[in-house]
Amino acid sequence: MSRKPIVAGNWKMNTTLDGACALAEGIASRANNISGVELVVFPPFPWLVPVRDILQGSGVQLGAQNCYVKESGAFTGEVSPWALSGVCQMILAGHSERRHVFGESDELVGTKVDATLAAGLTSVLCVGELLDERQAGNADVVVERQLKAGLANVSSDMLPRLVVAYEPVWAIGTGVAATPADAQEMSAAIRRWMSSKYGDEGAAVRILYGGSVSADNATELFSQTDVDGGLVGGASLKAESFIAIAAAAAGV
Numbered sequence: 001m002s003r004k005p006i007v008a009g010n011w012k013m014n015t016t017l018d019g020a021c022a023l024a025e026g027i028a029s030r031a032n033n034i035s036g037v038e039l040v041v042f043p044p045f046p047w048l049v050p051v052r053d054i055l056q057g058s059g060v061q062l063g064a065q066n067c068y069v070k071e072s073g074a075f076t077g078e079v080s081p082w083a084l085s086g087v088c089q090m091i092l093a094g095h096s097e098r099r100h101v102f103g104e105s106d107e108l109v110g111t112k113v114d115a116t117l118a119a120g121l122t123s124v125l126c127v128g129e130l131l132d133e134r135q136a137g138n139a140d141v142v143v144e145r146q147l148k149a150g151l152a153n154v155s156s157d158m159l160p161r162l163v164v165a166y167e168p169v170w171a172i173g174t175g176v177a178a179t180p181a182d183a184q185e186m187s188a189a190i191r192r193w194m195s196s197k198y199g200d201e202g203a204a205v206r207i208l209y210g211g212s213v214s215a216d217n218a219t220e221l222f223s224q225t226d227v228d229g230g231l232v233g234g235a236s237l238k239a240e241s242f243i244a245i246a247a248a249a250a251g252v
């Protein structure tokens with residue numbers, strides 16, 4: 001079964017309302033030139049609804065960068081995946097900034113995956129090792145630990161709504177992407193792990209690479225056997241570069 005590539009833009013804590021709308025318009029107006037690739041953008045929470053309205057009919061999907069794990073209640077400042085289910089299609093779980101700036105544990109990330117899937121949305125589980133973990137030869141162990149906790153309660157019938165993003169922390173926002181060979185090696189390890197836990201359905205899950213993806217390196221990264229597209233931060237903040245990266249995914 002062929003895996004349709006995904007190019008996802010994580011806008012992080014960037015854009016004003018006007019800037020977000022302009023970026024969404026720029027992407028929506030160029031998206032019809034791209035075929036065979038799923039495009040999705042993850043704006044900051046308050047811009048989800050205006051961006052959704054702009055993306056209407058463009059085929060570009062919408063996602064949220066984070067969520068809490070309860071359906072509703074006294075959780076000041078948090079956002080429920082069940083509330084988001086009327087607004088967007090996907091939610092990130094365990095982005096490295098959530099793990100390392102906000103101290104989210106592997107277990108909390110797992111409950112966010114569960115809540116997102118229970119609410120009927122697609123969960124994009126982000127995994128990836130720190131530089132010192134890679135240098136110590138522990139990258140595989142760390143990623144496996146994150147997968148194990150992140151997917152502890154996920155059954156194989158949920159897998160069509162799961163995406164895994166491999167994002168080595170040392171490559172995020174640094175301008176130094178993983179080499180295509182390193183991205184491939186870890187993506188293949190993730191696919192093997194998915195296959196051993198879930199069989200063929202696990203092996204069919206899409207695995208994205210993230211960390212300093214640009215229009216210049218996208219083709220080489222995306223042409224790796226087990227890399228099914230990218231999660232793009234900085235280069236997703238300009239419609240031209242985001243669409244150029246999408247075109248790279250379409251071309252491989």
Ligand code: PGA
Nearest residue numbers: 172173211212232233234
């Ligand atoms: P970057 O961010 O492309 O700016 O490195 C990727 C991410 O954090 O998802």
